[in-house]
Amino acid sequence: MTIPVAKVLSAFLADPEAPRYGLDLMTLTGLPSGTLYPVLHRLQAAGxxxxxxxxxxxxxxxxxxxxxxxxxxxxxxxxRQALAELRALAPQRSPRGGTEPTGAPAW
Known part of the structure; x- marks a missing residue:
């Protein structure tokens, strides 16, 4: 999953019942139209x-x-499943403000 796809899916999941249009999604995700619309097309083609x-x-x-x-x-x-899997792979923030792999000791 690419970062633009994750941003678009996150925008939809913020309020799953809300219909979203292009400018609305560009504002929510920070993506330009040349990135957003191909993502929307692929997600629609995938059902x-x-x-x-x-x-x-x-x-x-x-x-x-x-x-x-x-x-x-x-x-x-x-x-929901794809973003949960992505979160599980992401490094966790350490108390020192950096990132450490999940399960790494915080020394």
Whole structure:
């Protein structure tokens, strides 16, 4: 799992019921559009995301229609599992402020 994918999944898991659109996700993740949209496309192709265009009149709203993305039930389970596995591999913070491998003695 790449860092951009982990950031996107974390943004969705922060509020799994909330629909997210591109600018919203760019703000939450700090990712540029050229990184974000390929990640969204791959997650949708894998069945982890569902997407739909909002029904809005762009001239009345004063903006283009947004494409909202949500985690699918399969995506929700897979995202939680993938991020939990990633956390288990990450080094733990030591009391001194550095990082040490999980299970390493803190001397």
């Amino acid at each position: 982890w995301l569902a997407a739909e265009w909002e029904e809005v009149d762009p001239s009345a709203a004063g903006r283009p229609a947004r494409r909202y993305h949500r985690l699918t039930p399969e995506g929700l389970r897979a995202a």
